[in-house]
Structures are given as structure tokens and as C-alpha cells.
Amino acid sequence: MNRIYQYIEKKDPVKKYIAAILSGMQRIHIENTTEEQGLLLMAYAYEKSDKHFVVVCPNLYNAQMTYDRLSQFIHEDSLSFFPQDEFITSELLVSSMEFKMERMNTIRKLLSSNKQLIVTHPAGVLKPQLSREVWKDSIFTLFENLEFSRDKLAETLVDYGYSKEYTVEKPGDFSVRGGIVDIYLTGEKNPVRLDFFGDSIESIKYFNIESQRSFENIKEIEIVPMTEFLYSSKMLKDLEKLIQSKLEMISFSDSARNRILEDLSRLQNHQELDRLNRYIPFITKKHLTILDLIEKPTVFFMDYHRIIDQYDLMVEEISDWYLSTDDYPKMSFELLYSLHELNYNQGVFIDFFEFKYKQTFDTALSFFGKEVLSFQGNTELFISDIRSDIANKTVIITASSLKMRTEIVDMMELNHLKYQLLTDNDLLYENQINIIVSDHFFDITSDTLGLRVITEPSIFKLRNIRRKGRYVSVYETSKRLSSINELKPGDFVVHYDYGIGKFLEISSMQMGATLNDYIHIEYRDGDKLYIPLESFHQIQKYSGSEGFVPRLSKLGGSDWAKAKQRVRQKAKDIADKLIKLYADREKSQGFSYFEYSDFEKDFENDFPYEETRDQNKAISEVLNDMSLPRPMDRLLCGDVGFGKTEVALRAAFRAVLNKKQVAYLAPTTVLSKQHYNTFKDRMEKYGIQVRLLNRFVSKKEQKGILEGLARGTVDVVIGTHRILSKDMVFKDLGLLVIDEEQRFGVLHKERIKEMKVNVDVLSLSATPIPRTLQMAIMGVKNMSLLETAPENRYPIQTYVLERNDTLIKDAIERELMRKGQVFYLYNRIEDIENIASKVQKLVPQARIQVAHGQMHKHDLEDVVDDFINQDIDVLISTTIIETGIDIPNANTLIIHDADKLGLSQLYQIRGRVGRTNRIAYAYLMYYKDKVLTEEALKRLKVIKEFTELGSGFKIAVRDLSIRGAGDVLGSEQSGFIDSVGIDLYMKILEEEIKEKQGIIEDQISSQGVKTRVSKYIDKKYIEDDFVKIEMHKKIQNVKNLDELKMLSEELKDRFGGYDEELEIYMYERLFEVLTKEFDIEKISESKTNITLIVSVMGSKKIAGEDVFTSGMHISPYLRFAYKNEKIRFILDTIELNKHWLYTMVEFLDSLQKKNENN
Template identity: 40%
Template sequence: MVEINTLQDLERLWEALIQGEGKPICFTGLQGASRMLVLSHLLKTAPHPLLIMTSTPSEAEKIFNDFIFFSQEAKGRQKDIPEPRLFPQWEVLPYDDKSPHPEIVKERLSILYRLVHGDRLMVVTTVRAALQRILSRVVLKRGALEIHVGDVLDPDSFMDQIRRLGYRREELVDRPGTFSRRGGILDIFPPNQPYPFRMEFFGDEVESIRIFSPEDQRSSHQVGSIRTILSREILLDPPAMDHFRKRTGGALHSLSALPDPEEAPDGVEFYAPLFCPDMETIFDYMPDQTIVVLDQAEEIQNQAVSFGREIEERYALASYQDRMPCGIPDLYMGSGELTARIKDRRSLSFALIPQEGEEEARIQTESIGSLAVPGKSRIASLCEVVRGMKNQARICISVRTPGQANRMMELLSKEEKIPSARCDLFSDLPNEKGIVGIVVGPLSAGFGFPIFDLACITEDEIFGIKRVRRSSKPLREGPFLSSLSELKEGDFVVHLDHGIGRYRGLREVGLDGMDCDLILIEYAGGDLLYVPPEKIRLLQKYSGSEGHSVRVDRLGGTGWEKLKQKVKKSIEDMSRELLELYVQRKVAQGTAFSPPDHLFHELEETFEYEETPDQQRAIEEVLEDMQKPTPMDRLVCGDVGFGKTEVAIRAAFKAVLDGKQTAILVPTTLLAQQHYDSFTQRFSPFPVKVEMLSRFKPRREQKEILEKLRLGQVDILIGTHRLLSKDLVFKDLGLLVIDEEQHFGVRHKEKLKQLRKEVDVLTLTATPIPRTLEMAFLGIRDISIINTPPENRLSIYTKVARFSDEIIREAVLRELNRGGQVFFVHNRVSDIHRMADYIHRIVPEVRIDVAHGQMEENRLKDVMDRFLDKKIDLLVTTSIIQSGLDIPNANTMIIHRPEEFGLGQLYQLRGRIGRMDHRAYAYLLTRSEKSMSEEARQRLQVIQELTELGSGFQLAARDLEIRGSGNLLGSQQSGFIASIGFDLYMQLVDEVASELKGEKKVQPVEPSIHMQVSARIPKSYLRENRLRIDLYQRVARLDDPADLARIMDETRDRFGPHPQELENLFRIIELRILARRLHISEILEQDKRILFTFDKETPVPQERVLRLIRASSNRIRPVSEFQLELVKPDGNFEESWSMTKNLLQELI
């Protein structure tokens, strides 16, 4: 054994390892993140490529982040050390019928590509990723293309080539591995690039290559060349297909009849050895001088053996299912081969004790551990530790964001008078021992390290473990109105003048000798209505509420207009009630709470996630409301798992700090228990008494809680509608938090209405609030919207399939193998235990239990506690779990008989998973498709399409259908929405709100413009109907010529030069924008004149018209009170358009 007492001892050992002298080294005694401090220091003294192997993905991520924390240097000071990269494992089972997620493939291929091209990298990976064979370097190079501006390249051949590289053709290119083509423009998003590229061809020549944004599809700047690589971990080019035929010897194989590489099925990567010879491993890609680093070698060996058993079991299953799998040695190394590959390299390891054949190098370090002391402030505990260390070592506190660094400095200096300095990098840490360095960056665990004269403390050790949100962007906030581009033939649409009909497509017809596009709508009795694109503003995609049948209107009837008036009257009644409550609230005297103090900031630090910007904004808006003297009534809206509970926790703490009590009202007992656990855990370092009233509590205990509540000895009370009982008396209630108010009955809502006039009320809802509704209720109800998705970077894989033992076993084992848990939803209490026994026979190695609403209270609580503590692997449960439960480790859900659930239930159920870094899986297992209704089949199709959490905000109309608008507006309003569609309902809400506020709302005029020219979007220019309708809808909504100019630039950029017909359309749109401002209802071009018809509400002064007529030399003449004619010479459209535009501009 070697004792390491100085940095020189450490460096000498490293130099000997590089030179290949002596045995492999095993470092022992290293605590927390100190392992990566050692590696970082060694690489700075003598740079060298490394392959670091860990037992699990979570350990790999910790090591990766720790290394970055210690190794980063400011610009100009960088050492020549290898760049760290995280090489992920496939998150699928061996021999799976699913392909790895594109984001994982993108990261893997980009690392391999860089290694092939000689980049010096420090690769961090898992043992599973290391055991898996990958495409050879020869094949990877063959799958790489380099294209330069000026190259001669046939676009059709290039498309065929990239298809074989695994790229899929899409209408829009917004994710890696996709491409699209529109005439002479080809968009492509290579996995090795951070952004997509737009290639413009002139014949067969690459004329330009531009980078563009996947969000708005606009080009930013030009580049001279582009490098593309494979998009999947398989190559299906002609040599690969030849190799496949040789390997299979002409035998019938499931992939023999592959019609098109683009059609390659999910899971084709597991057949890669049949297409690509000489598979390699990550070891082959690393340079010869690479040093292999093993983090906890014993754990790695255990994982390798366990993975080997799993591979054998999965191979046997694939063989049994006649899937003709490749042999195990073709796809994976065994643990023996792995050991041999490690021995071929120089290596070092970190472990508790060394393995046989290793030389132990012992380094003394100390662990820090949690600073939580019952009854003591976390900051006080930290300061105690800092004072004890400050003369012995430099002190580093790691925090995740600059904002937290500033808060930490404030807490240290204000409360404890301890000097500190904020450092953006660890290398900026002050050398003086008396100053605490606060470094921005995540660190897995703290440590004391004498030979570095250093002590590191993490914010997790001070405030509790945080889970970092991935850098996810807020979901796009476009207009909430449903996009007509989503329409499929047969969908319902709303025409504002004629009512609900069925969309029958975009038709190209000849009219007056010119080609034009018309939208066809079918009404009751087969009546047809042709809508020109210029009137597309009158069309809306129908979106109603689940459970309501849609009635198609009769063309030309009076019922539609009467229905609109009835709905508007109902909205007026509802809005007046809201306004009345609002006025009462404004004159009532509430509690003006004080601004946040140091204790409040200390609670903020204990939040286990980083706040997203809009979550932070919601918190600030709530705190501002609470500091006003009038009672707060704020609605906080955010989709499942977006962090609404944290807003409530902060508000409750503010109330308690000011001596007021808080009531938290929830719809279910299970949710009450979950909130109780969350609030109790968060407030544990503070003198806050949290209690819960529910059927989990015995009557005697409930009585004691009520007495303590009356005496003011309970600060926060959580419960179901029991909180609204007459026997419940608060000493001084200051805040009421209501979770999902729509779940409470009429009687309860009346009590809540009364409370709203007296105390601050905060309501939480998962119903998506459209921007139009927020604006409509502005000033009547205060709304905060949390619109940033949670930390799950991967979409929820959703599969509808027949019930099968194989699928259940596969799904359960996939989740358990990555350390997760499983929900199995079976919504029949009568045979739920029988179902649990059945599952146990399928997966006997799994710990299973049952939860449902009819269980005895303590038994249900015990089961949920054990599931939360990971003592249960699979929970067979009813839909009792659908409201608000947060069990982040459960990331697979199997729903039995999903056809028996409503869309809203399925969406809420699935929202229980997808809360960790791993991809979540939802399996909807049906018993018989034949007996399923068409409506049920459509529901399952929709839930399969909505794979992203928060897709309610992106696919607004579809989501309201799913969630039911009754959640927000009540069941009566929900019925009205069903009868006229959501978009029109919102329009009426906006009108009513304006009227109630005394604003005069002038009805917009939709000008009809008929010029003697063909003006449309030709199909030859834009092939996809969806994109054509979307463009028609966008230009029809324009009210500003500057916006029109932007769209013209965008279409040139995205689709190529404008054909004449499109140029004509844009010119007519420009006239329509001007005509709309002037309230001109029609512009009609005839042989010798252009006729202008004005609306009676036109803002054009009569004097201006008369002045124009007098100055026109008889070219402009009045026809009637609201009509003018412009005499035109025989000329072309260009001249007619120019004269019309000049006249309109002169009238403005």
C-alpha cells in the first residue's frame, strides 16, 4: 500500500501509470466528489485520454458533472485536457422491439464520430454501454457525408442516400435525424450538429447552405459546408444490404422484404451485425494511450454479470417468438472479455478496497454529510461547520445557479457575518482561508481534503437534495386558436356565420377562367359550402368537451344565430358573478403580509428543483398579492408535474411567518397524505406545525387536531372537504389553498365563495388556460401560468397493444433494471387481488402490492408509504392515483382495459409518470379490439399521439377535448362549448369581458377582394395540404404590412422563390390589410373600373373622400353613399393593384 500525503506523491504515481510502470492503481479513502478533483488535477499536470466506467447511469452523470466542476477554466487559462463527454447506454432491453430514443442515439453517434476523427475526449460511460458492441469505425466513416456550396449533387440521389443513413422524411424538420424537401430546397438535421441546415439547389448544384431555427423554421446565416453522419446505429446502404444477403444465405428473414430503409422497423438496431460486419466496442474507438478508470470496480463486475443473465433471458424470449435474433457474441461482450479489454490498457480504479492484482494508493479525505440538525436552522449549522474549518482549509460551497450564489452570500453575511465571494468557476476559489468561496456549478457530495487544503460543501448537504431540471424550453406560446392545418378530412369545423360542419378538404377548382383553392364544408343533408381562403378567418377547428356529441348544423337555418346569442347571455351571467365577487374583494380588508425575510429565503434554498422562470414569476405574483391589503384570489395553472405545489408551499410559509394559519383543501385522501408528507418534510427545519384531517386519522386524533387548530397550535391544516365542516374553527385563518376546485360540489363551492371575500385564496389547477381566456378575465381574476415542462427530457413512450404476458414481463423488467417502479392500473376492486396474483406469476421476482379507495385507511397509507420508500416494485391500483400523486421513481405504467377510461382520465393517469431523467413508458393493454367502440378507439389513438407532458399547451384544442372545459368554467359552460366549439366560445368571452369593462368593441370587417388574376398557393410550390392551409390561415390573420413582409421573407427562405400566383396572393393580402383598417367590405375589379364598398362603421371622414374625388380628375367617382369607383385603363394586374393600393393609402 502507498500512502499519499502530498500532491507530489499523487503526481509521481500518475507519471508512473502513464509510463506503464507497476500494477494498476486503486485509490481508496476518497469521499464524495473528491475522486474527480484528483482526476482533474492529474489531467492538468499531464493530459491523457480517459475512459471512465461506472455501474449505473446516475453514477455516470454524477462523475461527469463533478469532473466538469473541478476542471473548467476561464477563457485564456484552459489546460490541454481532454473534453469530458457522457456516452449513454441504450434505455431499451436487449433484443427489444423498440429502438433507442433519438436523443440518446444523437449523443452516442456524435461522440463516436469525434473519436473517429481524432478528437481528444474523456468519455464517461456505464458498464452496460461498454459491453454493447457498436458499428465499426469503417462503417461509421462510410455513413458520413460532407457537402460544400458549389458541389454538383442530384437532390433525388441525395435524398435516397440520407434515407439509407436512417433519416426520416417529415413535413417540418425540427428534431435530429429528419429531413424534408420542397422543390429546390432540402432541410436536414444531422445528429452531430446542434441545429438543422437548409440546402438550396439550382438544378443539380448546391447554391447555398443555411443554418435555420427548428422553432420558427427561419434561416439565420450561411455556411460553406455541412457534415452529416448516420441518424440511427445501423447503416442500410447497398454494401450493407449485400452483407445482409450473404449472412442470411437467402433464408427467409423478417427483414428480407425491407421495402425502403426509411421503413426499417423499431428495434432494427439489434440486427446490425447482419448488415455491418466486424462490430466493435467503445474500447476500439478510444486512442491506444487511453487510461481506463473504474469507479467502484466491484459494482461494475456485479452489473456485468447481472446484465449477462438478462441478455441470455431476452435472447431466449426473442428466439421463442421467432424473431430470429443475432447471436449474443455478435451484439455483446461477456464479462470475461470486458475484463480482458481492461487489462489490455493501463487502468486505475476508485474503490473501498482494492481488487486482486491492484496496488492500493490510500488518500485521507473526510465526508461532510447532511448539515440538517432537528430544531436548528440550516444556515446556523453551516456557519458552525465553517467557523470550525476556516483556519484549517479553503472552503468551497457549491450552488447550482448565480441567483442561489447571491442568496447564499446574503444569508452568510447578514445573519452570521461570514465573508464570502461568488466564483463562476472552481479555479476562481479564493486562496485566503477566511473567505468562503461560493462556486456556481453542481457537485454530487462534499468532502474535506487535507492535501488540497480544501473543504467542499454542497447546497444539497445544507438544504436537502435537489433534482436539477433539464434545460427545457417553455412550450411555444402562439395564438390559442386551433390551427386549421391539423384538420383531417371528416373533422368538425365551425363557420362563424353558418355553424358546425364537416371539413371535406382543400379543393382546386377553375373559376372565371382562373385556378383557385376552395375549402369544402359539408352540412346537414349533404349541403356543401365552398369557402375561399380569404374567408378562412371565419373558420375554426371544432374543439368541444369529452362526452358531448357533436350536432352538424343545417346550412341557411336560423338556429345557429340563436344558439350564439344564448351562449353569450350565459357568459354574461357568469362574468357578472365573477365581477361582483371581484368588486367585493377589492373593498374588503384582508391581511397585508410582510415582504420575504431571511427565513423565507432559507426555505427557498430547500426546494429540490431549480425554479423555472415562469414558476418563479408565479411565486413572485402570489407574494405581491399577499402583500396587498385586499384579499388575494389567484389561480395558478400548470400542467401535470409543472411545480404548482411549490408555489403553495411558499405562500403557506409566508402566512405562517406572519402569524396566520393556512388551510390546504384537496380533492382526495391520497393527495392530502402526499401534501402532508411534502409540507412536513419541507418545513422540518422550521418551527411550523403541519397537520392533516382525513379518513387516515382516527376520530380521537381528529378531535385533538381541531382543538389545537382553535387554540392556534396548528399552523397549516391539510384535508379534503372535511375542512369546510362547521365544527372546524381556525384561530386566525390567513390563507386558503384550493387544489383542483372543480372536484368539489356546489355546496362546498358556496362556502369557498364566502371565504374568498375574507381571506387570501390561492387556487391550483392542471387545466390548461389559453392566453385568450387569461386576457378575457384580466382584471376580474388573477391568473399565473406555469408553462415550462418539468425535467423529463424524453417523451413518454405510449403503446396500445393486446393484453399479453410477454409485454407485461418485458415492461416491468425494463423498468426494474434501471432501478425504477411500476404502476399497474386495474380499475375493478372486485378482482384486483386476483390480477395482482396473475402478475406475480408472470414476474415472480418482483415485489407487488395493491392499493384502492375501498381499503382500510391505515392499510392504504402503509402501502403508499412502502411504495414511496421503494419497498414495493409494482403497485396494482385503481384510478385512485390519478390526482396529483408524485412518485418520481415510478416511470412505467401499464393500464388494463384503457378503453373503459375517458381521455381526461388516461391523460391524468399517464401524468403520474415521466418525472425523472429516464424515458417513461405507458402501455395501454386492451382485451379485444373487436368489441371496442369507435369512440374508444379514437380516444386511444389521441392519447398515443400526445406523448409529451404539457402537450395540452401545444395542442390546445385537442387538450380541451381531453380535459373537459368544465374543469375551468363549470359543467353548464362546458355544454355550451360543446355546442359552438371552444374557439368561438373564447371569442364571445372576450367580447363580453370588453363590454363589462365598458370598452366598445367594434366588429372587424372581413373584406372580400376580387381581382382579375389567379392568386393562390400552387400545389407545385407547396406539396403538403397541411402547410398550405397553415399559410392561408396565417396570412388571413395579418393586420400589419410589416408582418406580411416577414412571412414573404420566411416563405422565400423555407420554400424557395415565389411563383407568380403566390406573389399575387401576397399583394392581395396587402390590399386586404389596408381595406380592413378602412372598414371596406368589398373591392371588386370589373372591366373598366374597380368598385369599393364601405361598411357603415367606416372611420374614413367624408371630407377626406370628397377631397380625393375633387383632386382625381374624374378618375374617382361616388356610386352611392357607401360606394366609390376607380376608373382604370386597360392594363395588367400590376397596374390595377398599384392604383388600388395608392387609393387605400390616401384614404388612411
């Protein structure tokens, strides 16, 4: 941006403006400007000044946009965001962490010596804050070899708002395991692991959240609080006295008194501090805001009159709260300080029009400009506009790439306009057209500065510059589930032989001379079973449909065997069906599509976002299928908004380039119209004819479309079941795209089967597919999975709170103020109209409509269509509205009775918002004073962890994946799945498919030999049952000595070490694996030696030379014999100074490596 600064600094108005800023003039008024010009002036002043700048925007939405735009001018290290929840009076049971992390990061940066530009809004700048001294004292550094009490660190982290967990998974977690302390600090992409020796820090490393393994040494870390409410024991005592005196002096209702006492208890125990920020003024005893953390700040008030309006609204909200029937406000909380009493050194008041204020200003400046114009592909208007500008303005046109620069240059030459091509260091040519390659993404029009900046997205329709978002998901992909993941006492489990039971605990029990870990399971009639943890592979966590409670199996009964047999019979039928379908398609002759790289590259560049890793993989898989001579049959699964349509677009484009027609089948009229608009916008510039067939298309138009399809003049048709009609005749159909096939009826599905013959088929599903199903049908069905969340998506800000009318009114009005729309979910049809009337009274200016499942299908589609077209502001609906609908303008979701919905419902419903780079809000409300059940509370609290799209919702996704399995295999399967659980169902299905395919697992006569050693993990290393199961699982999966050593390193890394008994257990497990591999049939143990006897068949496979070279290399106490056609490995143990397993495993592992190399 230096070239723009160098251009504007010559202008007299800018010189006056900068002189006023640098001279310290206290009150500067800039009027008649535009937002974009204001941001440029602000960024330039920041460049020239040595002061901190604070930018106050009218509301959170404007602050977000301002922050993003300023990132074009100011480096991220110097730019900070200070967002605050705008619901001043609401006590949130749960709120999302992202805003708090942004604020903590901003405070941390403010306390450094580097100047900052901070973007905030009235709720952020007026909220009470702690003093700079408290903050400075709270932040401290830990480094290698520092003496620091580990117990003191854990205590401090609790005081600082961190949550103690056994496994660290998200920011704000910490864990203590022996000498290991794991912390996920705010502002860090990865958590850190501190390894203590006594109270000395031996090492500090980053570790990976998925593997939990450390990967990079760092010298030091800065411990920053995770709460904005810090207090010493003295401050707490003072606060206790103050609260007690108020309780004695003021008459409170019982409920209000109990709330205050609960608050005090939380303060004493440092619990849920984020809910208690209203007590901060009682601690500080001063009016302190974020500005008091900064020395002599310059504050810019952007659109000052709107800031005053927003402030007045918040004051009104607080007044209403004080007048409420609840006595709680009698505590006289100061929730917000006065806008007119802010403490700052210099104020710059920016207005976009001419306003008269009561206050006086030291100077007033005008910077005239125009609102920016988007040409939306209208080349004539664009050319005409810049022709008129060249006379009195310097014009800058930005292109996102050299290719796009060439396209803009061609446009200039075609219209005989002179231009200059600028490289990085070139200065602007005044009163000329300057074309540069830049990712600058907003336009500026200034009459005063004689400047015009036009960006590529303004010129071309539907084109955005690809740029990475600020928020990077903590999880690169959705968290995947292992079959026994998250096992907790009380969970249902499935044992292959004994059936469905209830997991009680992990028990360590002495059996003879050995101590082993057991899984304790309860069955029907209170029967108990203890399964050695080394045999955990026979057990899986039971997963059935949400809300389904399985019946416990009877030990010794026949019901379980019968249930498995029924499932196996059904799995045989499915296996036959899948294999036949696959075989038929393999034999079919299809069309082999060619690549048209230049056209396809252009089409790819039109996509306005960065493809995710999974999108790229899926596109590659689909296009590869299309290049083969057999017809494609691929299922593409992806969460809401993960980019399935773009994959379909790429496939459709290649099909049309190969002179083939495309049919896109959507389950509803609304979805068909959405997809039609998307395809038309992307394809029409290439001359591709896209048509829509649904009930909104007139009979006459339909007739013309049918004729065009028959003649081949229509390339792509998108529609509902109308496409399946018998009168549909294609000249040359090449690709059929089916969206949510499971939602079509039986007759429609039969017609789809007929259409599939000899054409390429791409099926899309928004329901996740279980990994076990993917593995089971691999080889008989091609699948692509989209699990990576798109970038540049702001996390959905999720709140769980008591329902109240003020909040509902504020939430809707705030969304309407930013010209957005609101989903209001109410799931009872009988009184949904009453709720709509109540909401209408709260926001009379809003256009409100109702949608539910008892409406006529056409009426329902009409309402949804009106909502998409922004003719409705608030849609009050049941869960009927399908998740596939993309309404990017709807970014507030209010759920009336969130505690009554299941997790999977909450997950899918919440996916309706947050589809753009605009902050989205989800308010999960429950009835005031209602005592939530433990299960409902757990469901609502779980949601706060999953504000990132695609970051998991582990339980919800699990339930949805079962539905996904039903979609792939047939919905009638759900009963069979529930009877044994999805994992066992998929295991049986996989066995049947392999049997039908003639795939025979290698049969080894030996089962391996076992020795009597203790197989347990001491609680001093691992306390958590789930983690203990995880480690037993890893021990069971070790296949060679290299893997065993890697596991040993992981144990040291994660848990600080292990004892010899655990190491011997690991060696024993590997010994069992290796003896099985070499077909060792017997072990003979005496006081002087250990003898392993290899079977006759196993002996024939072993090279004698390998035996001798390995033995000589490993130990002088190893010898060998050959008797009765069997090799014997003999280890003399008298002279060994360690357990014989170490030596024997080393020998067998060496022999294994030699076998692999032969």
C-alpha cells in the same frame, strides 16, 4: 478545480497513480476508495493524459450520475454520454430519441481530433457497433456555394434514418419544399434551412421551430446520421444472401419466418432501422464496440464487481431469449459482445472495497476514504465533524453565493473556527478550512489525500445549488393550438352557420375567370359544401370530449340553429354569474399586503431550483393582486410538476409576514400531508407555525390546533375538508389556497364560498385551461398559466413494446436496484389481484400492494401513504391514483394494456414519473401477437414525440383542456361543449360576456370591396393541406403593407418563393381590409381607370391634404375628386405596367399611416 488538482498532485499515492497511467501500464487496480474520490482521481488523470478515457459504470443510472458529477471537473465539449437501452432482447415498437441523440453526438465528437471522456455502462460498451471507417465516411459537410444534388441529399437523409415530413418539428425530421431543404440535425438546438438554386446551395440558416422562420446565417453544417445502422448497397446484398441462406438451412416457424422477411423488407427500404440493430454483426463481420472507434483508449471500470454482476444478468437475459418458444433467435444474433474480450489499451479497475479477482493486475493502489455524510441542518454535528478533520485534512466548504458564504462564515465565527476566504485564483490553505463560492455539488472525503469537500446542500436541510440541467426542452413552452390546427382528412369541423361536418380535402376549382382554394366538407346524408379558404375563419376544427363522436349536421335543417340557441342561453347564465362574482369582489374591501423584501428574498433563495419564466410571472401576478385593496381571486393552472406549490408558498409567506393566517385546502389526506411537509420544511426556520388537519391527526391535537388558530398562534393550516367545518375559527384569515376545487362536493363548495368573502383566494388546477376560455373570461376572472417545463428534468424514456414477463421483471428489478419505486398500471379491478400475484412471482423480493377505486377511501389513502413513505416497492393500481401526488422516488411506470387507454389518460398517468433529475422510464405494453387497431397504434406512436415534459401531447392536452373548461365553468357544461365543440362554445361565451359588459365592437358600415382575382396557392409551393390553410389564414390576417411584406419574406424563406398570382391575392386581401377601414362603399372599374368611392361618413374622417401628399408620393396616375360629399380616388390604369392593386394598396396604406399619426 485547478486548486484541488494542485493540492492532490503533491501526494505520493497520486504521483504513483499518475505515473502508472502515463506509463501505459495495462491493468491498474484501485481499491478501498469511494465513488466521489474515484471520480476526482479519474478527472485529474484525464487532465494529465493525452488519451481518450471511457468510464464504464455498473448501470445506466450510475452512468447518469457519474456524467453529472464529472461535469464539475471537465468542460462539456470534452465530456460525452453514451447511454443505451438496457433491454437487450426486446424489440421496441417505439422508443425515445434522447439516448440515441446522445450516442450520435458522442460518436460525432469521437471522430474529431479532440480527446474525450465518455461515460457509459455495460449495455453501451458491449453493444455491436459499426467500424470507425464507416462512421467517418458517413459524416460530411455542406457549405454555401457547394454543388450538391438536392435529390441525392434527400435520399441520403432517408438512408441515414431521418424522417421525411412536410414541416420539421423535432430532431430527425427533414423536409423538401421546392428548392428548400429543412433538416433538424442531432446535437443542434435549432433546425437548419438550406436554400438551393438548382443543385447549388445558396444559403444555410437556422430557423425557429415555432414560427418556421429563419434567423441566422451559418457557413456550413455537418450531416450526421440519425441511425446507428448504416450500410452500402453491397453490404445489403451480402446481408440478403446471408438471411436467405439461413431461411433455407434452418427450420423456422411461420411467424418467425414472417418476422425475418419483414426485417429484410425494412432493411431494403431503410425503414425503422433502430429496431434492426441486431443485424449489425452480420454487416460488420467483426466484433466491434464503441471502444473500436477510439485509438488506444484508457478504460475506467467503476465498481468493477458490480459491472460483472450486471454483465452476467444481461447474458442470462439473452440465454433466456434463445431458449424462448419463438424461433426468431435461431438467426443467431449477437446482441452483446463479451465483457472479457473488450479491446482497450489500458484498464483502470476501481472498487470501493477490497476484492479478490482471478485476474492479475500490474499494480494495485488503495485510496482510503469515507462515505459522505449529510448533516441535514444539524449544525452541532457539522461543527464537531470539521473540528476533528482539521488536524489531518484540508477542508473545503463550498457556498452557492456570497450571501450563503456569509452564513457559513457566521457559523465558523460563532464556533471560534479559523477559516480562509478564497477567491478564484487562490491556492488551498493546507490543514485549514477554505471557504469558496462554487457550484460544486458533491462531497468528497479522502483519508489518503487528506481532503474533505463539504457542499452547501450537505450542511443545510432541503437546500440545493441551483444549476441548469443538461436537457433543454426543444419547446420553450407547451405547444399552443390554433383552432384549426392539425386538420386532416376525416376530421370533424364546425361551421358557424352550417354546423358540424367532416373535412374531406382542400380543392382548387375554376370559377369563371378565377381559380380559388376551397375547403371541401361533407354533411349528413352525403351533402357537400365548398367553403372558400378566404372564409376559413368561419370554420374551426371540432374538439369535444375524448371518445365523443359528434353527429353530422343536416344542411338546411333547423337542428344546428336550435343547438346554438341552447348553448347561447347557457352562456348567458354563465356570463351573468361570472360578471356578478367579479363585480362583488371588485366592491369588496380586502387587505393590502406590504412587501418585506429582505425576508422574501431569503425565502426565495431557499427554493432549490431555478424558477421557470412562467413561475416568475405567476408569482409576480399573485403578489401584485395581494398588494391591491380588493380581495384576490386568481386561478393558477399548470401541468403536473410545473411548480404551482412554489407560487402558493410565496403568497402564503407574504401573508404571514403581514400578520395574516393562511388556510390551504387539499382534496385528499395524502395531498394534504405532502403539502404540509413542504410548507413546514420551508417555513419553520422563519418561526412560522404550520399545522396539519386531517383524519390522521388525533382529536386532542386537532383541538389544540383549533385553539391556536382562534388565538392566532398558528399561522398556516393545511388540511382536507376538515378545514371547512363550522368549528373552525380564525383570528385573522388572510389567504385561502384551494387545490383542485372541482374535486370537492356540493356542500363543501358552498362552505368554500362563505370562506372566500373578503379574503384573498388562490385556486390551483393541474388540468390545462383552453386558451379560448382564457380569452373569453379575460377581464372577469384573473388567471395565471404555468406552461414552461422546469429545467434539470431528464426526458421520460418512453417505450412501446409487446408485453413479456422478462421485461417486466427486468424493469422492476432495475428500478429497485437504484432504490426507486414502480407504478404498475392495470385498469381492470376484477382481476387486479391476479396481476399482483403474477408480478410478485416475477419479483419475489419486492413489496407489492394494490390500489383501486372500489377500496374504502381510508384504505386507499393508507396504501398511497405507504407508497409515498417508501414502504411499498411496486404499486399496482388502476387510474384512480390522482396525478397531483408527488412521488419523486417512483421513476418507472409500466402500463399493462396501453392500447386500451386514451391519449389524455396516457398523458396524465405518465406524469407520475419523471418528477426529479433522475432518468424515468415509461413502458407502454400491449398483448403479444395482438393486432393493434390503427387508432391504438397511432395513439401509442404519438407518445414517442412527447418524451419532454410539457412539450405538447397536442391531442391529449386538447381533451384535457375541455375538462379544464368544465372545471372552471361547471362540469355540467360538458354536454353543451360537446354539442357545438369547445371553440364555438367559447366564442359564444365571449360574445355574451362582452354584451353584458356593454363592450360594443366597432361597427363599420362598409364591408370592404372585393375584386375578382384568383385566391389559391399552387401545390408547387405548398403541398400540405394544413400548411396551406395556415398560409391562407396569415393572408387573411394581414392589416398593413409592412405585414404583407413580412409575409412575402416568410413565403420566400419557407417555400423558396411564390408566383405573381399569389402576390396579387395577398394585395387583394389587404385592399379589402383597407377599403373597409376607409368606409369605401363602391368600386368602379373601366378600361381606362379604377375609381373608389368613399361613403359620406368616411369622407368626413379623411384629411384632404393627406390624400394629395400620399397620392403625389405614390403615383402620377392617381387623381382625386369630390362629388355629393363623397371623396373619389381615381387611378388611371392605361400606363401601369403592373396590376392596379399594387398602386392602390400602396396609396391606401400610406393614407392609413398618416391617419394613425394624426
